[in-house]
């Protein structure tokens with residue numbers, strides 16, 4: 001199974017900086033043989049307003065595209081929402097569902113997240129489902145918490161989902177100085193993988209880590225994770241290049 005590196009730009013970069021960053025990273029992606037041969041998959045999730053221009057830049061490159069959110073509805077009277085149908089038509093392959101910031105700042109609960117996951121499935125988008133405990137607790141409690149979040153999100157799923165990415169992001173490690181400890185991350189991700197192996201609705205599940213991730217982390221996590229979900233520490237394309245090289249080596 002190939003490794004997955006995703007970068008959510010959140011709302012950090014303005015439109016122009018986003019497009020410049022995407023052009024730089026698309027060039028880096030094309031020069032890395034592991035990305036060219038599919039051993040490492042690389043995706044960027046810019047804000048909605050940049051998606052169309054981003055799709056033009058990434059067309060014909062190995063840099064894939066995703067969105068940071070979607071509506072649980074596909075069309076209709078939903079002011080301000082963005083449908084999975086449009087995201088797919090624009091060329092997105094991935095969509096983030098249930099990021100900690102959406103849960104905490106925008107009131108997304110288990111019902112909304114399950115609806116969004118179902119919308120992703122309906123529209124042929126691969127969900128990047130974000131889960132993670134809010135406070136520092138031990139690995140067993142953290143994994144239990146994440147498994148509850150996953151069960152809630154997959155609850156409404158009808159039929160098969162070709163591909164699911166679980167982004168394990170402990171809330172306390174997002175926006176921090178450093179990622180969660182490697183032992184903790186390894187233990188939680190192993191347990192998530194083991195429990196998900198019994199759920200046959202997603203045909204392929206990958207578990208990645210996010211939360212102050214950057215260069216040097218993959219070597220510590222080893223094969224307990226299938227990749228990383230990056231934020232601030234990928235804003236410098238050269239830092240991301242380093243992470244790609246590390247993902248290619250592991």
Ligand SMILES: O=C(CO)COP(=O)(O)O
Nearest residue numbers: 174175211212213231232
């Ligand atoms: O939330 C994250 C990715 O979705 C992580 O963000 P940071 O790496 O900036 O902490």
